[in-house]
Amino acid sequence: MSTLPAANVVNQAPPLLTGEQLRHVREAAGLRQADLARALDLPRSSIWAMEHGRRPVPSVHYDRILAICAEAQAEQARLVARREALLCLPAPHRAASYARA
Secondary structure, three states: OOOOOHHHOOOOOOOOOOHHHHHHHHHHOOOOHHHHHHHHOOOHHHHHHHHOOOOOOOHHHHHHHHHHHHHHHHHHHHHHHHHHHHHHOOHHHHHHHHHHO
16 A cells, blocks of 8 residues: 655645635725726736636735725725715805815
8 A cells, every 4th residue: 555745745725815705805895807907917817717716816915905905995985975075065065066076
């Protein structure tokens, strides 16, 4: 009975970010695949392949992906807050605010 040498055994840890999780985080941030790809300097097809399980999400990109998505969510929150603040103003002020924007 022979055994395989230990060098042939590959122990791979499960990915910290699955393709499904990547898609969820990206969509929650309001980003398109092209937006995230541009920010990571990757082709859009790479983001598609990661999200569909065709290739793993490289661990070197984890922090950057989360930072990009967090910034996009923060920007969305700022825009929503500005819109809500403008809607609370009396009608003539809203029109003037939109004219300046």
